[in-house]
Amino acid sequence: MITWTPPQPLTAYHTAFRQKGVYIIGGRYNLNLSVTPGFGDNDYLGRNWPDNFKPYYVGISESLSSGVRGRLSRHSRQRGNMKISQRIRKNEPLFFIAAYGNDLAPYEALFLCLKTDVQFSDNIRSEMERSSKREYEKVRANMTQFERNYYDNLDHDGRDG
Known part of the structure; x- marks a missing residue:
């Protein structure tokens, strides 16, 4: 708390x-x-x-x-x-x-x-979007280059392609 x-x-x-x-x-x-x-x-x-x-x-x-x-x-x-x-x-x-x-x-x-x-x-601005972006950047910083490349090449629905 x-x-x-x-x-x-x-x-x-x-x-x-x-x-x-x-x-x-x-x-x-x-x-x-x-x-x-x-x-x-x-x-x-x-x-x-x-x-x-x-x-x-x-x-x-x-x-x-x-x-x-x-x-x-x-x-x-x-x-x-x-x-x-x-x-x-x-x-x-x-x-x-x-x-x-x-x-x-x-x-x-x-x-x-x-x-x-x-x-x-x-x-007045979207702090929710800023928060999501900060969390995304933290996760991405802990990925290997291979994981980043794999993630970046996923379709929007999460399937390989």
Whole structure:
């Protein structure tokens, strides 16, 4: 189960680690209440999901140098997602949570399966396609040249030909 960091304002992106991981940028469901750390497990959202946290955008960083901090920095400087940039220009209070580690990219695709009008609405490009492409590239990198040639010469329906 994925474990989330406590929520931080997006302006505090420098507190995020320079490690691989998945992050979520969001706001408040109830504007009169704070976003507070959650405790316990949620079968769908993971461990320590924050209270009063409305997820707008999920993303990943697979960079070993800038990591999640680098991605959040780009969003904070309005160089990331267009809809998050619009929220920043409107002075909307934004928060982030993160989970760190290798092989968390599938969580991005998993969360986007939960996309609705009220959660992950700011993810506008097909992260599912990106996730599939990343997995394909990982599998292909572990193939021998013979296996790549064989695979590349298969018909679309999987038969030799």
